């Protein structure tokens with residue numbers, strides 16, 4: 001009956017999203033009156049595992065086989081399913097990130113467990129088990145009922161939050177049985193991408209306008225952009241004046257973009273500018289003028305001087321990572 | 322009556338739309354401004370089969386119906402009428418004439434490469450003194466026994482500089498008036514042909530329009546299209562179908578401008594609300610929508626008649642007249658709705674307005690369509 | 701070698717989603733159906749590989765689990781260049797059901813490479829490819845951004861956080877493709893549209909299989925509220941809202 005959350009590590013460390021996952025698992029387990037089990041695969045220090053206990057893990061099952069430091073969805077699904085069967089668990093929860101997306105479908109077939117991917121909330125009902133997820137690329141939500149006895153969820157980032165719930169650290173080691181031929185894909189090489197985000201592909205865009213006053217004032221814009229892993233953009237007069245390159249110019253006569261998050265800093269929001277950015281999912285405007293038209297299309301607005309707002313914002317985001 | 326498109330017609334419309342949006346839209350403003358011939362785009366048009374879509378499959382065409390042709394012309398013209406006029410002339414003026422009146426040898430030699438888009442065709446009818454009055458042909462094709470000798474000048478020739486194949490109209494027996502006119506298939510590289518400069522046009526600036534001069538050009542006997550003296554009929558019949566192409570071009574120009582204006586009217590705010598919420602603007606858009614829909618029905622009706630093998634001359638003249646007038650009106654209003662932005666190039670509507678003007682002029686001016694239609698009333 | 705591309709039939713991505721009055725279903729009136737954009741990229745790459753005579757791809761097939769409203773979409777796949785389309789005649793109940801049906805077909809009719817898109821712009825998320833690989837008990841490569849065939853070897857690039865991996869493997873395998881696998885989805889040519897008339901669209905019966913989940917209800921997002929103003933000295937609040945309300949950080 002228990003709930004198992006798969007806590008993925010990144011080179012031996014967990015991220016905030018893992019804490020959120022554990023918090024969510026704990027919440028679900030309490031609703032079901034059952035135990036919260038956390039599964040960690042690969043080599044992770046005890047001190048790092050102890051952090052997970054702070055969010056309510058009744059037991060941490062650690063599979064610290066160094067062969068498993070490299071992620072393979074096929075092997076991980078095999079390991080997780082062995083643990084699920086051994087523990088008789090009914091619920092498996094993974095983060096909705098690349099690894100969760102790759103492992104969960106395999107696990108679903110192995111365990112014959114219905115999968116609800118990218119869930120957004122706690123279940124709407126436990127019996128039948130109904131839960132909310134995003135469909136049609138976010139243009140609608142669906143309530144999915146999982147009909148099988150075992151159930152798998154992948155949790156969307158930031159849909160639950162982190163809730164502390166300290167528990168005593170209780171680690172159990174587990175050695176899975178793995179056939180050797182399961183390790184067979186040959187990795188020829190790994191290349192690092194260069195860090196510069198391409199504007200058209202960027203999920204987050206930090207864009208600034210004439211309100212920045214001069215080319216020399218762009219450092220705070222660059223800083224915010226780099227802490228967010230974002231691309232930078234600008235309004236047309238900014239590139240016309242040569243403060244920034246033309247490849248950054250967005251709008252009717254520049255690039256048309258549709259990022260998840262668009263920061264319009266010191267940009268008034270002229271219709272020609274807006275034509276290039278109004279398909280953004282979320283727009284944040286920072287402007288000294290409370291009447292600036294940009295606020296009429298923004299989702300969040302801050303009235304203030306960019307030169308003071310930006311460094312503060314950057315610092316808050318950096319310290320929150 | 323059935324207003325449903327077939328699955329295949331929808332697929333063709335979608336293919337044309339995807340092509341126009343992905344491959345014609347980027348750079349359309351620059352090509353127009355610099356009068357740059359769309360070499361790459363025309364090549365792609367050929368690869369996708371649009372340049373010969375009406376030609377039978379056995380001659381390497383697409384074997385598609387005229388309704389599909391209207392749909393494709395509309396989508397392409399929404400974005401770039403300089404490209405769609407090349408498509409229209411090749412398909413409905415040149416290829417059609419060869420397929421309908423050509424000998425088997427002419428089809429093998431001239432039709433196949435044009436249908437594949439490997440070669441482009443041009444239609445040479447207009448002259449300095451023969452535009453609306455196409456019977457006043459001064460270009461002569463004298464029968465020299467084993468060949469024809471061509472002399473004269475043709476004006477306003479779309480694809481005049483790029484075409485490999487000319488469908489030329491010229492007089493052989495001036496005394497027989499228009500019964501003495503012949504049509505010829507000519508390789509544009511023949512000795513004695515010179516091409517004038519690229520005309521510096523108001524719109525459709527990326528299509529190449531030239532005068533073409535003929536000085537003692539020898540054309541083999543077997544290159545005459547149809548019977549001796551059939552040339553004028555061939556020209557007029559070609560134009561009947563050509564008008565469906567230009568009508569659909571006008572329709573596309575109008576609907577392209579309308580779509581931009583509708584979007585803009587929902588974004589632009591004045592006096593605290595979207596301009597669409599000002600009735601004066603909303604009613605303009607309503608009028609535009611009605612006229613475009615009517616023009617579309619005219620085009621599809623003419624195409625349908627053609628596909629059914631029924632007479633379509635009257636219908637295609639009505640379609641051309643109505644669609645061209647609609648295009649001019651709608652594009653002018655689209656500029657108006659865009660305000661100052663409408664008057665600059667980046668917003669596309671001023672270009673569409675310049676393009677619309679041409680649809681009232683070529684392949685028979687609006688006045689000439691009324692002559693055709695009114696004569697038809699008594700027929 | 702033979703390639704199979706899984707195709708899901710989805711509403712055009714520009715479609716405005718509307719619900720039926722009881723919120724139980726998507727209102728399909730006026731919806732234009734298209735090939736799921738990621739599947740279209742996979743199909744385009746498969747056809748490019750087949751056209752490149754330096755490798756030995758003999759056949760590219762497409763498969764869809766769906767009712768006859770998918771036929772137009774499958775014929776478009778044929779027009780783009782697939783040699784044969786297979787429709788497994790059943791309502792696509794959930795990803796498990798869809799993957800199970802395709803697996804049953806592939807067990808009877810083996811393929812060397814099976815491709816699917818990383819995402820489906822409707823319900824099934826990124827699950828079908830992964831489930832299929834488990835049903836088939838073969839490797840799956842996710843986030844594939846490049847696919848080349850060299851003799852009997854398959855060379856693949858896969859996106860990983862901060863870079864890419866270059867892998868080599870032998871068929872059979874399941875590839876889950878994302879953007880980058882090819883430049884642009886291919887536009888069907890007139891010739892292709894014409895030839896699609898004559899290509900086989902095989903309708904096969906579904907096998908007995910239970911789905912594991914079903915959708916009970918839909919909900920539309922709330923209308924965009926007016927701009928929420930945050931004081932310049934409360935930027936923590938802004939970051940919090942971006943994370944927990946807008947969910948964009």
Ligand SMILES: Cc1cc2nc3c(=O)[nH]c(=O)nc-3n(C[C@H](O)[C@H](O)[C@H](O)COP(=O)(O)OP(=O)(O)OC[C@H]3O[C@@H](n4cnc5c(N)ncnc54)[C@H](O)[C@@H]3O)c2cc1C
Nearest residue numbers: 209210211235236251252253266267268272273288289306
């Ligand atoms: C045909 C045409 C096409 C155009 N195409 C484009 C286009 O593609 N893209 C485009 O961007 N523009 C385009 N424009 C220009 C457009 O009309 C606007 O002029 C332009 O977008 C304004 O840029 P801006 O917002 O950076 O500058 P401004 O309009 O000058 O706005 C500056 C903003 O900064 C704010 N500000 C000032 N100081 C500060 C501070 N210290 N901190 C925070 N905020 C501050 C001000 O309140 C003001 O709102 C086009 C114009 C035309 C006519």
Ligand SMILES: Cc1cc2nc3c(=O)[nH]c(=O)nc-3n(C[C@H](O)[C@H](O)[C@H](O)COP(=O)(O)OP(=O)(O)OC[C@H]3O[C@@H](n4cnc5c(N)ncnc54)[C@H](O)[C@@H]3O)c2cc1C
Nearest residue numbers: 444445446447452453477478479530682683684685686688
């Ligand atoms: C860009 C472009 C591309 C072209 N492409 C081609 C081509 O590829 N091949 C080709 O052969 N031609 C082509 N043409 C020529 C075009 O078809 C002629 O320009 C058109 O037929 C009008 O002829 P015109 O210019 O001699 O005008 P005119 O015949 O001199 O007409 C002048 C005006 O008088 C009006 N008018 C004339 N006669 C009458 C009448 N009886 N009653 C009432 N009003 C009348 C006309 O409507 C017009 O308003 C092209 C023209 C242009 C501008």
